[in-house]
Amino acid sequence: MTAPTVDEAAGGVLQGVGVGRRAVVGPVAQVRAAPAVPADAPLVVDGEVAGPGRVHDAVERAFAEVAAGLREQAAAASGTVADVLAATAQMADDAALRSQVLTRVDAGEPPVGAIDGVVEMFATMFEQAGGYLAERVTDLRSVRDRVVARTLGLPDPGVPRLDRASVVVARDLAPADTAALDLDKVLAIVTELGGPTGHTAIIAGQLGLPCVVRVAGAADLPDGTVVAVDAAAGTVQPDPDDAVRDAFERRRVAQAALAADTAPGATADGQAVALLANIGTPADAERVGAVAEGIGLFRTEVLFLERQAAPTVEEQAEAYAAVLRAADGRKVVVRTLDAGADKPLAFATQPDEENPALGVRGYRLVRSHPELLDTQLAALARAQDATGATPWVMAPMIATPEEARDFAARARAAGVVTAGVMVEVPAAALRAGDILAEVDFVSLGTNDLAQYAMATDRLRGELADLLDAWQPAVLDLVAATARAGAATGKPVGVCGESAADPVMALVLVGLGVTSLSMAPGALPAARYAVRRHTSARCGQIAAAALDARTAREARAAATALVDPEVRTTLAL
Structure with a gap:
């Protein structure tokens, strides 16, 4: 993620927050605005x-x-x-x-x-x-x-019918508009509002589209204006010259070549680093293919959302078994229900929570609805028995060793063999050694970890600079967790999207993280970056980032130590 600048860049280049690493050139197609109708207009x-x-x-x-x-x-x-x-x-x-x-x-x-x-x-x-x-x-x-x-009786607002490959530009893009895009004719998405963890950015990532959000002035770009959209740099440049076009084409060719490499993740000197994919449904697992070594995060709440009652043991077991079969013997990490706060459930809503992000969410639902977790664990055990595969099962929003112990006991009593927890709360990172004493592994959710460490709502796009995974305080918490993993000899993964940044991937490896999980489209760049650096070099890159005082300085210090060819190929 690139941080937005305060001032508009020189030369007419518009600056925003980039999501992804691709770069494209194409004409603007502005999204049709809502009907301008006076409030007192009659029918x-x-x-x-x-x-x-x-x-x-x-x-x-x-x-x-x-x-x-x-x-x-x-x-x-x-x-x-x-x-x-x-x-x-x-x-x-x-x-x-x-x-x-x-x-x-x-x-x-x-x-x-x-x-x-x-x-x-x-x-x-x-x-x-x-x-x-x-x-x-x-x-x-x-x-x-x-x-x-x-x-x-007016035309529906939204994305116009596209007659050519275009860059879709909007003040803000509703998920319904994003999902309705004709992917054969959409080159990129640019919005004035939103944030890097908002719906538009998430969906664009899933669809494999380069995206730049929080671009001031984007909605003023005339239809048909040719723009160069660079997700890696977070820029939108009107009327690019031939030099920019040629540079983008060289990047496209180089990055396409990376996608052909599906070898297991490892540093240049052979230290294994599992490269995994984040998914939300069994269908997602089918699409991952050989690009990933397995599933590092299966978000099971997708099975629960928009239902009036929780799915049955049978329904859940069928879905979990489908993912395990799709993985075909590869690692599958399943996160138990992460509901509440940003994912409310009709059948387990907490009344009158003034601050739901700090309330009854994730594992804490066991306090009021223990049957949800018990049913889910029973279904996972049933899927494990039906497929012969052993899922790694982890609980979200664990804050104390006692909670970790309780979850592990529940999981093992249900028949789940491998039990772990998410590290998303600073308290869990600071006491990671005690938590790892209770479970088999941990996985860092860097999005929420940054939110709670920086006291910043992760969905507020205007605060994206505070939510930057390069913030030194966040890096300190990741480092503390990785040290605890090394001390206990237990795996420490990262399944937050920070791993999708190839430079951050090198930092995480240097800190001692053993697996990286991200959107499938981000895996080729991460694999390439890791394989071009030794474990010792990754350690040096991590140390440089930890020594920095600001997020911007941390990323700059780390990037300066990256192999020059990698920097050029990935446009770092």
Whole structure:
């Protein structure tokens, strides 16, 4: 992740936060804005202003059509895309949202004013709640725009029909818009808002599209303007010259060659470093193929979200067995249900949590809903027996050795052979030795670890500089955990997306991390970087980063020690 600059770069280059490493050149296709309709605009049918009854029917039908359309898109998608679309469909189906709009319509309020008033009330509530709910405001307003358009018979807002390969540019891009993209004609995504861990960036990563978010001025770029989008540098350059185009083409050829290498991860002197993939569904596991040595993070909450009741033991066991079979004997690390906070469940919602990111989430659900974990562990044990494969099973949001001990005892009682925990809470990193005494392995979730170490909501794009995995305090916590792993002789992995940065991958290896897990598209660059450096050189790179005072200085110091050919090939 590249940090945004305060000032617009010289020469007309726009600066933002890059997601991914690819670089492309293509024409701008601006996303169609929401309909500009006054709040007091009436619904006109056959040349006459409709009464409350007809308005009621039109609004109700619009909500239903929008929800149905989103569900249809979700059914045709997979992985994170399907999950996000299903969540947005549920929002369009929300009974409270719809009923409050209809109540105001029945009282004689114009439809646009009624929809706007209720949506903005909900948006304010979401923003005050922070965390995942604050990020959902974009989705909520996307639902609003679609419902208004459908009610008034206007064209749906969103991505235009593309007649050529284009760079899609928007002030902000709703997940429904992202998921509806014609991938054969989308070169990259650029937005003015959002953040590197927001929905647009996550989906773009899953789709393999270069993405730059938080680009001031992007929405002012005229349609058709040719731009050079560099995700590695986080830049958008209008009207690039031939030199830029040639440099991008050389990078494309070099990076395409890297993807052909599927050898096991290792340093130049033979120190093994397992290179694994993050997935959300069994279908994702099928698509990973030979690029990864296994699955380093299977996010099982995708099986639970958007349901009114928890999936049964049988349903879960079938999904887990499918992933184990797809892995075909390779390592599979399964994270137990990481719900609450940014992933609320209809059947296990915690009422009136003022700060859900610090509340009952992840493993802490065992305090109020122990049956969720017990059922999941039973299903994992059943999948283990059915396939003959042994999953590594870990719990999220562990804060103390006592919690680690309790989880390990529950897992082993259920028949799970290998039990570990996530290190996402600074307390767990500081006492990693005590926690590792209770479990078989740990895996660092660097996104949440940065959030909690820096007291910064990971979904607030404007605070991306504080959430940078290069922050010295975050690196100190990672180093402490790795030292504990070395002292106990137990594996320490990283499954946060920081591992997708090839320079950070070298730092993590130098600190003693034994496996790196990331989006599949990021694996070739990480493999190439690790294989071009000895373990001793990785140690030197890590030491340089740890000695730095700021995130920017840490990355610069580490990058300066990277092999020059690697820097050139990966545009570091």
